[in-house]
Amino acid sequence: MAISRIKTSSVLQGFPKSRSLLAGNAAFNPITNSYESIATVTVGSGGTSSVSFSSIPSTYKHLQIRWIARSSYNSAGNIISMFTRLNGSTSDYSWHYMNGDGASLSTGAATNAGSILISYLPANGYESGMFGTGVIDILDYANTNKYKTVKSIGGCDTNNTGSEKGILSYTSGNLRSLNAVSSITFACASDLSSGLTQYTTFSLYGIK
């Protein structure tokens, strides 16, 4: 049976026939998955010096990273800062934070820095099983007309143990570069020189 296209013009033209099921209509391709998993890194036995994502496609609108992590720094009492670098850049960052340590709020900032502060992790001397957690968003990461902005919420709680007992933080940072983000690296210390333990997991998602 031939296929007819139902439009006013078709009626006026006496229902022209088509061999295609589309009958001259545009195909409808619904987006069924706007939030896609790009890659996941889970640190194995022995830990790692850093966690990185590379070759990030520029086809999404935004990126989100969801993580749990523990510092490999051997201390039973310190909460360790975790930082990030984009595209391997070691300069042109600025950032600010609001922290709560269970007793008071504090705020701070850095300019012309070598990385962006993300959050805080328990050091490797805390009770086994204690990890920090957080969610990081990089909006418009592939827009070559804008500098790149990172926002993060995260931290850790140590059940009131250790000399530093856990820190919760909001942080936001900026890389003064118009380049699309194609790689992201996480590690501890502002020069990313301190590592992460086994079971640390970072999952990278793309949002369309």
Add this chain to the structure above:
Amino acid sequence: MAITYEKIATATTSAGNTSITLSSIPSTYTDLVLIINGTNSQPSDLRMRFNSNTSSIYSTTIIYGFTSSGSSSRESNQTSFYGAFQTDRSTIITNINNYANTNTYKTALTRFNSVGNFLSVFGQLWRSTSAIDSITCYVTSGSYNAGVTFSLYGILKA
């Protein structure tokens, strides 16, 4: 392609409910996101438990801000997580990353916002390596008003 961000369960309260449990959570996802929206009959704590566990292994670090001030506080060795629920419309978003990882304790990150009251963030630790298979949320004062919604989503990594 498998769905990455998927609704697992929803629940809606009737007036007078004081506790909601989302159970039989499959361990097949990577992270969970719980979204709660509604109002309580009176200002209350909203406490949260995993796996109906009542051991004193819950602890929370808190940042909170009122109209003109803010601070931080902490709870340790509790039988549930601390949260809040108000008479004004309240929204709670809880992220539980790696909820089924049996090598780590479970950590959660909760954001609370209440129109006309305050906002806060909770960093929560449940010192158990068990996979989370249920979440219970209960109020300690008054009761949930009708129509409070609890929506649980699973996020699946590659």
